[in-house]
Amino acid sequence: MSRVLLTRRGPDVVVVRDLSADGRTVGLTEVPAGSLPRFVAGREPARPRWVWDDTTRWYPQLLAAGVRVERCTDLRLAHAVLRRSPFADPALLTGPDTAGWDALEPVSAAEPALFPLDDPADGLDPAAEHERQQATVAASPQRARLGLLLAAESGGALVAAEMTHAGMPWRADVHDRLLTELMGPRPVRGARPAGLERLVPAVRAALGAPDLNPDSPPDLLRALQTAGLPVADTRSWTLEQVDHPVVGPLLEYKRLSRLLAANGWAWLDAWVADGRFRPTWLPGGVVTGRWASSGGGALSVPAPVRPAARADDGWLFVVADVAQLEPRVLAGMSGDTAMAEAARAADLYQGMVDSGAVATRAEAKIGMLGAMYGATRGESGRMMPGLTRRYPRAIGLVEEAARAGERGEVVHTLLGRGSPLPTGAWAVPAGEEPDGGLSAEDRGRERRSWGRFTRNFVVQGTGAEWALCWLADLRNRLWRLGSGELTSRPHLVFFVHDEVVVHTPAELADEVGAVVRTAAAEAGRLLFGSFPVDFPLDVAAVGSWADAH
DNA sequence: CTCCCTGGCGCC
DNA sequence: AAAGGGCGCCAGGGAG
Numbered sequence: 001m002s003r004v005l006l007t008r009r010g011p012d013v014v015v016v017r018d019l020s021a022d023g024r025t026v027g028l029t030e031v032p033a034g035s036l037p038r039f040v041a042g043r044e045p046a047r048p049r050w051v052w053d054d055t056t057r058w059y060p061q062l063l064a065a066g067v068r069v070e071r072c073t074d075l076r077l078a079h080a081v082l083r084r085s086p087f088a089d090p091a092l093l094t095g096p097d098t099a100g101w102d103a104l105e106p107v108s109a110a111e112p113a114l115f116p117l118d119d120p121a122d123g124l125d126p127a128a129e130h131e132r133q134q135a136t137v138a139a140s141p142q143r144a145r146l147g148l149l150l151a152a153e154s155g156g157a158l159v160a161a162e163m164t165h166a167g168m169p170w171r172a173d174v175h176d177r178l179l180t181e182l183m184g185p186r187p188v189r190g191a192r193p194a195g196l197e198r199l200v201p202a203v204r205a206a207l208g209a210p211d212l213n214p215d216s217p218p219d220l221l222r223a224l225q226t227a228g229l230p231v232a233d234t235r236s237w238t239l240e241q242v243d244h245p246v247v248g249p250l251l252e253y254k255r256l257s258r259l260l261a262a263n264g265w266a267w268l269d270a271w272v273a274d275g276r277f278r279p280t281w282l283p284g285g286v287v288t289g290r291w292a293s294s295g296g297g298a299l300s301v302p303a304p305v306r307p308a309a310r311a312d313d314g315w316l317f318v319v320a321d322v323a324q325l326e327p328r329v330l331a332g333m334s335g336d337t338a339m340a341e342a343a344r345a346a347d348l349y350q351g352m353v354d355s356g357a358v359a360t361r362a363e364a365k366i367g368m369l370g371a372m373y374g375a376t377r378g379e380s381g382r383m384m385p386g387l388t389r390r391y392p393r394a395i396g397l398v399e400e401a402a403r404a405g406e407r408g409e410v411v412h413t414l415l416g417r418g419s420p421l422p423t424g425a426w427a428v429p430a431g432e433e434p435d436g437g438l439s440a441e442d443r444g445r446e447r448r449s450w451g452r453f454t455r456n457f458v459v460q461g462t463g464a465e466w467a468l469c470w471l472a473d474l475r476n477r478l479w480r481l482g483s484g485e486l487t488s489r490p491h492l493v494f495f496v497h498d499e500v501v502v503h504t505p506a507e508l509a510d511e512v513g514a515v516v517r518t519a520a521a522e523a524g525r526l527l528f529g530s531f532p533v534d535f536p537l538d539v540a541a542v543g544s545w546a547d548a549h
Numbered sequence: 550c551t552c553c554c555t556g557g558c559g560c561c
Numbered sequence: 562a563a564a565g566g567g568c569g570c571c572a573g574g575g576a577g
Binding site for chain 2: 218233234235236254258262263297299300325326497
């Protein structure tokens, strides 16, 4: 496969290097920046891997010009992975501008102030960085896994740019109607909607606090305590435990007030334009390898507004999510055949019950979540001995990850993403002076807390790798289902950790459903080879996102 | 005034 | 006696 490296020379010229398999430059061309899309489109039929400093600095402009590419290497993301990977030799990755690569941030269309003038990326040498990265992977004892991780990470970068380009279809009129039905028509700026305002006197009266501002947690807490309620905070869960006339109206107020603040009319104004919601997706934005997002809270769109996400006329959403991704991933990465057997069922937790490992589905779920999050007490903690007996390899893997974290060691995902080193005062190496300000108890608590983080890291991070492989493979399969530009074919519009939304012409929905499943099976094969662990999907073809679950 | 922290809560 | 992982975002409120 050929590789083509793109670099900028000033604002107007792009330097194109054709690279040999060992990374040497075998061809050099200069292209005016304005004709880059035409150039890339002309080369794309040969299916090169485009190598560039950072997908966010190249791909949005190509997409805007109607050009889609099949694959790339994103040096920024690859650098971040390699810098922390226990599978990579740091000496091979180190160069004169390593600090610059460490510090390189993605750019977003929403804040173009830095770009293209004065971009720190322009002080870096992508050709040299690419050579270092190639050498690092080639020398790795796990180069297949590491290579897969870098390819998947880069594929994710392409998906992210394409999803922002296409946007999630979003009906502002439907959203406005939902809000109006729940809390009355849109008020003038700064005022409470009538449906919310109506609840304030009820709360004040029930607490005997005529001037209370229910939006101020400290004031609210004082008023609750003054009224004699045994609460130490104002959380909804706490209030639900209390029997008092204020609870009903106050919980209702909090529910509506939250919706108004997070996804009300101001959210619509800020994030929905031309019938599309376009968040900025940040692949690799979380230490575990999960994506983050900025703008509009894309990863936490609450259920009540999802009816506003509606496919275009003649189009459908194919919504797919994988049930119990993380315990399945744990079964695969630990090679635990008993857990993989339970994972053969569409419902892994029911599979655990059917095999006699646990008595009820609820116990299976709480036990597994506790194992992966590090619960040691309560119902979840009490289940650990039984789970350990039944699934020694799976439980053993997360336990060992926790112990390693408590020793201050790095843990890693299946494909080699490394955890950060602890920075807390508890982690001072033996022999050095511990922080005088931290008691032995505090140190123990922080040490265990870091162990819970590393315990979860290996599972959450490997789950993210499965999802990346799924996404990257699905993207190319969707492209082959249609013709014309990206948004006239079936295309991804949303991704939330273990769920995808594809926007597709209605007549292709069945085929989309099939390739979503094929891509999931392929992701399982890429990560776990022939080890028999299944990743069954819930797939629905719907007019609205809200109808999927 | 701006900056930063916290409580609270939405998602996985 | 609701403990236990990862996020982003908002409003309030204190610090500078």
